[in-house]
Amino acid sequence: MKPIKIKSTSLKKVLRFAKPYKKRYISVILFAILLSLFAALRPYLLKQTVDSYVSTGNKEGLLHYILLMGFVLFCEVASQFYFVYWANWLGQDIVKDIREKLFSHISAFKMKFYDSEPVGKLVTRTVFDIESIAKIFSQGLFMIISDLFKMVVVLGFMFYMNWKLTLIVLLAMPILLYAIRVFQLKMKGAFQEVRTQVANLNTFVQERLTGMKIVQLFNREDIEYEKFKVINKKHNKAWLRNILYNSIFFPIADTISSITLGFIIWYGGLNIINGDNITSFGDLFAYTMLISMLFNPLRQIADKFNELQMGIIASDRVLELLEIEEFVQTQGTKQAKHFKGEITFKDVRFGYIPEEEVIKGINLNVKAGETIAIVGATGAGKSTIINLLNRFYEIDSGSIMVDGTNINQFQLNSLRKQIAIVLQDVFLFADSILNNITLNNPNITRKDVIQAAKDIGVNDFIMSLPNGYDYNVKERGVMLSSGQRQLIAFLRAYVSNPSILILDEATSSVDTYSEELIQTATEKITQGRTSIVIAHRLATIVNADKIIVMDKGLIVEEGTHQQLIDRETGYYKNLYDSQFAVEAGE
Known part of the structure; x- marks a missing residue:
């Protein structure tokens, strides 16, 4: 399947619904920045603790830094709570507004529109697709922004602590980025197929349940069951394709991360054994955490990008429905009061x-x-x-x-x-x-x-x-x-x-x-x-x-x-x- 690029215009159209919640939107971004800073600060404090107090046996300084690390951890947890809660809150409020607008929109359509559009498809758009749009904010966009902030801050701390070890980490990045790109393109097509099959399944089930009397009256149960099996199999196949790509990508990403960590331990350990001053035990402790903080967000960005793609695919379908102008003409200005009735x-x-x-x-x-x-x-x-x-x-x-x-x-x-x-x-x-x-x-x-x-x-x-x-x-x-x-x-x-x-x-x-x-x-x-x-x-x-x-x-x-x-x-x-x-x- 030819890869399909995300339409920036679609994302912009969805973001317009966030305008009434501008303050909350800015607050979510602020908490994402704070979360990144506090998360990257903990490994740095660990390095300082090991190099300055553990190795020298300074108990008083050790207790001071442990308490400081505890305070930073508390700030990180608080930032994460507000970030996740407000991001989901914003997403649900936006979804509420879109759903209300969509329902009002389709309620004004001509009967001619309903003559040709399956009800199950409209239900899918109004309920399931709109719920996927919420993931743009709760699971996609803000999570990606947060992860990007975290990666930038982590890289900054890594270069500040030990630029040579950081270069080893950067050598592995292109391989992981390439794997992420391939994964993202494959998943885009898989998500589109999933949404199509979900709509088909909803339409089929809705029609058969509504017309169950006819199904039973004409002994169509077995025939309709066989039809359902075919549609359900296509739905199942679409999801299995989605699962397959996830099953391939995440082990590859974990393997790249583990190999990179192994090289860091090997290179840093040799320097310590040889008595060089290039690395310290604090560096090794810190980099064990920092590599995880760098690679996990990068790996998760691919996953969150998929959530973003699913939300945008759903938004395309919803916005397409919102752009339909199948309205009864309402230019009339006269108020129809009680008619005589001619x-x-x-x-x-x-x-x-x-x-x-x-x-x-x-x-x-x-x-x-x-x-x-x-x-x-x-x-x-x-x-x-x-x-x-x-x-x-x-x-x-x-x-x-x-x-x-x-x-x-x-x-x-x-x-x-x-x-x-x-x-x-x-x-x-x-x-x-x-x-x-x-x-x-x-x-x-x-x-x-x-x-x-x-x-x-x-x-x-x-x-x-x-x-x-x-x-x-x-x-x-x-x-x-x-x-x-x-x-x-x-x-x-x-x-x-x-x-x-x-x-x-x-x-x-x-x-x-x-x-x-x-x-x-x-x-x-x-x-x-x-x-x-x-x-x-x-x-x-x-x-x-x-x-x-x-x-x-x-x-x-x-x-x-x-x-x-x-x-x-x-x-x-x-x-x-x-x-x-x-x-x-x-």
């Missing part, structure tokens, strides 16, 4: 994929307070109309207006506050019923929810559950039936007091009892507001003020139920007759 689609065209139109130039007018129903075969474009009205997607051409104002002119949040949707597939969070209804909106009180539940006839159902409104429905509302989830969705829509209500196949796939409650709720919440009902079961929309019939992205018929049923060869009549025949068992 909706107009004028020559609207749209396609999820370029050159493949789903909505083909439709014109539609809904009067304020009117209840209209939209019917048609699957893929006719019914739900797409709802998506466009809520601006989940941007139309390709034409215009959509509410009360005579183009929806693009409204502030997006204020527009959506005036529109409530009850979907066929109700999504509930792993939380209480109350929080699933209010969605933690502080303006909606518990009293408001209970009164609304009584108004639409679902209070008795909720109170029949353990803990009533505080009942935890678990992930995706698995503790409730589909009909019960629909009732919660109706209540959620009702308490938001929308100007426009949309029911998207909201009465399909529910039991008879729930359907009766839903019908009662529907009658209540549609009163006095514009309502759009997308229905599969035509019997539920016979009382609509107007029925819109769609086919292949076009409006082919519209009128009341009776008007449409009177058309002998009409699309709606054929649809109604065929559905009625099926329900009658003919």
